[in-house]
Amino acid sequence: MSGFSRKLVDKMSKALPSPSPARELLLRVVALSGCLGAGEQAVAQTSPLSPAPAKAAPGQAVSALPPALQSAQGRVEIQGPDGTWRAQTVPTEVTTRLRVETGRAMLQAGRLGQVVAGSASELRRYLGEADLLSGRFFLRGPVAVHVAGHHVVMDGAGQLRVDLSANEKRVAVIAGRLRIALKGRSIELRAGQQIALDSGRVSAFREADPWYDAQFSGLGVAAVEATRGAVTLLARGTSRVALIGDDLQPGAALNTGPAAWAEIGFTGGGYLRLNEQSALSVISIERTSAGREVLLKLEKGTAWNVVEKGQGGYRIDTPVVSTAVRGTVFRVDAGGLVKVFDGQVALPGQPDAAVSPGQQRSPGGPLVPLQLDAVDRFNIAQDAARAQALTLSLDLPGRSLQELALSARSLPDARVTLTVAGQTVPLNGENGLFRLERLKDSLPEGQYSVRVRAQRYGQTLTRTQTITVDRTPPRLSELSVERVGRVLTLGGVVSDAGDSRIDLSVTVGGQTYTRTVETQGGGSFVWSLPLPSPDAPVSLTLRDGAGNQSYARLP
Numbered sequence: 001m002s003g004f005s006r007k008l009v010d011k012m013s014k015a016l017p018s019p020s021p022a023r024e025l026l027l028r029v030v031a032l033s034g035c036l037g038a039g040e041q042a043v044a045q046t047s048p049l050s051p052a053p054a055k056a057a058p059g060q061a062v063s064a065l066p067p068a069l070q071s072a073q074g075r076v077e078i079q080g081p082d083g084t085w086r087a088q089t090v091p092t093e094v095t096t097r098l099r100v101e102t103g104r105a106m107l108q109a110g111r112l113g114q115v116v117a118g119s120a121s122e123l124r125r126y127l128g129e130a131d132l133l134s135g136r137f138f139l140r141g142p143v144a145v146h147v148a149g150h151h152v153v154m155d156g157a158g159q160l161r162v163d164l165s166a167n168e169k170r171v172a173v174i175a176g177r178l179r180i181a182l183k184g185r186s187i188e189l190r191a192g193q194q195i196a197l198d199s200g201r202v203s204a205f206r207e208a209d210p211w212y213d214a215q216f217s218g219l220g221v222a223a224v225e226a227t228r229g230a231v232t233l234l235a236r237g238t239s240r241v242a243l244i245g246d247d248l249q250p251g252a253a254l255n256t257g258p259a260a261w262a263e264i265g266f267t268g269g270g271y272l273r274l275n276e277q278s279a280l281s282v283i284s285i286e287r288t289s290a291g292r293e294v295l296l297k298l299e300k301g302t303a304w305n306v307v308e309k310g311q312g313g314y315r316i317d318t319p320v321v322s323t324a325v326r327g328t329v330f331r332v333d334a335g336g337l338v339k340v341f342d343g344q345v346a347l348p349g350q351p352d353a354a355v356s357p358g359q360q361r362s363p364g365g366p367l368v369p370l371q372l373d374a375v376d377r378f379n380i381a382q383d384a385a386r387a388q389a390l391t392l393s394l395d396l397p398g399r400s401l402q403e404l405a406l407s408a409r410s411l412p413d414a415r416v417t418l419t420v421a422g423q424t425v426p427l428n429g430e431n432g433l434f435r436l437e438r439l440k441d442s443l444p445e446g447q448y449s450v451r452v453r454a455q456r457y458g459q460t461l462t463r464t465q466t467i468t469v470d471r472t473p474p475r476l477s478e479l480s481v482e483r484v485g486r487v488l489t490l491g492g493v494v495s496d497a498g499d500s501r502i503d504l505s506v507t508v509g510g511q512t513y514t515r516t517v518e519t520q521g522g523g524s525f526v527w528s529l530p531l532p533s534p535d536a537p538v539s540l541t542l543r544d545g546a547g548n549q550s551y552a553r554l555p
Helices: 003-015 021-036 374-386
Strands: 068-079 085-087 097-109 113-117 121-126 129-147 150-165 168-175 177-182 185-190 193-196 202-204 216-219 222-228 231-235 238-241 253-256 261-266 271-274 279-288 291-300 302-306 314-317 322-325 329-333 338-342 359-361 367-369 392-395 406-410 415-420 423-426 428-430 433-436 446-456 459-469 475-484 487-495 501-508 511-518 524-530 538-543 549-554
Touching: 068 216, 097 129, 097 216, 097 279, 113 121, 168 177, 168 185, 185 193, 222 231, 253 261, 291 302, 302 314, 302 374, 322 329, 329 374, 392 446, 392 459, 406 415, 406 446, 475 538, 475 549, 487 501, 487 538, 501 524, 511 524
Parallel strands: 291 314
Antiparallel strands: 068 085, 068 097, 097 113, 097 121, 113 129, 121 129, 129 150, 150 168, 150 177, 168 193, 177 185, 193 202, 216 279, 222 261, 231 238, 231 253, 253 279, 261 271, 271 302, 279 291, 302 329, 314 322, 329 338, 338 359, 359 367, 392 406, 406 433, 415 423, 415 446, 428 433, 446 459, 475 487, 487 524, 501 511, 501 538, 538 549
C-alpha cells in the first residue's frame, strides 16, 4: 500500500466509532491488502497437534474460507441457531459460536490456517473469520482472526498463541511474523515478541506453558484429599460439606471457613492446599501425553501449591495475576502476592516478572527476598506432616467370631474405614488406635472378607482378612467312656461350623485337664486321664474359637 493510501485509510479509520463492525471491516481490508504481495515465510516449528499446512501461494487471500471444526477431543460444543449448545465431534462449519469444556478443538481458519482451542475456551464467527473470545489458543499461519475485537493477520507460515483471561490478554509469536490492528494502528510482531491487548505494550515472549505440545488423552482427576474445619463444595448448583474423595469436575468450587483448610490432589501427583477463608474454582483438569494440564482460579484467599515435577503444566489465575509453572512449590494470594520456595513461577501477563526460589513479588512491585509469615510457616509444617509414610496394622480377636470386632493402628490423622458385606463404616480412634466394638446390624453366620482401609493426604493402605461369624456351639458325637481301675478313657468325634480347632476341658474329681482336637482330621479323639476313684464325677466342656461352648456330664 502506498503512503498516500495509508494516510487516507488512517483518516477513515479515526472517523469511525471504535469498536464498530464498519471500523473492523476497514481494518480487516487493510490487513488483508498486505497479503497480496509475497509474504515473508517463516519456518514453522513442529507440533503433535496436526501436520504443518502448506505455504500460501502469492496473492492468495488468508481468510478465503470461514472457520470450520476439523476434529474434536473431549467435550466440544457448537451453538445452534436456536441458541442451544450441542456436543460436536464431526467436521462442520462454525456459523455461530464454539466452546471447549475440557479437551481440544482443531479448526480450519481460511484455506491453510489452523486454530487449536484449548480447554475452557470460546470463539465465534465474525465477518467470516474466527473471533477468539476467551481461553487459550494455538494458531498456525497463514491465518487471519479477530482477538478480543482486534484483527490479527499472519501472512505466511508461522505459529502464535493467544491467551485471554480476566487479567491477561495477549498475543505472542512463536515463529514467523504477524500484524495486529490495535488502538488505531497496525503493529508488526516477530518471533519471540508478545503484545498486551489492554495496554498495547510489546515485550519479549518467553514461553513457560506450551500446553498445546502435549496430546489430550482424557479428563484428569482432582480430588479432595484432606479437610479441616468448615469446607464446602459447590457443584452443579448445589452446596454441601466437602468429603475426602470428592471428585472435582470442571466448574466445581471449594470454599473454606475461618481456621479451615482443604487439600486437593491431582492426576500424576502434586497437591494444592486451600487455606482458610479462601475460594477456588476448577476450570479444567486434563490427562495428556506429558502428564496432566491443570487450570484453576483462586477467587479469594490463599493457595499453597506443590506441583510435581515432570507432570505437565499447572496454571492458577487470580483476579490480579496469572501463574504458570512446571514443577514448583509456591504460594499465591488472590490479591496477587506470589512467593516461590522451589522451582520458578512465570507470570505470563507480566513479562520479565518470573519469580525464582527465595523470592516474592507483590502486584506491581519489584522482586524481593522471601519473607516468611504465619501462613508460610503453617503450610511448611503441614507439608512436613503430610510427608510421613502412612502405616496400617490390624488386630482381630480371632478368625472365628460371634460378632465382628477389631482394632487397627495407623497415623492419628488418618481416615480409617471398614468394609464388610457391602457396608462401609468409619472406625473411631484416639492416638492412632481405631476400634470397632461391633456393627450396628449383626452379620448372619458365615464366612466374610473384611477390608480395612486407611487414607491420608492421597496415600491409601488396605488390609484384608477373612473371618467366620459363628454362634453355633461345637458338637460331640460317638462318645465313649471307659473306667478301668484308676484310668478314665474318653473317645468321640467333635465338629464345628466355623473353627478347625476345638478345645476340650475335662474335670475329673475336681481336677481339670485340657487338650485341643483338630476337626480337619476328622475330629476323632481318644483321651486317657487319671481317675482318682472309680465313681469320681466327670464333666466335659467343648469350646470353639468364637467362644461358643457345649457341655456333657459323663457316666
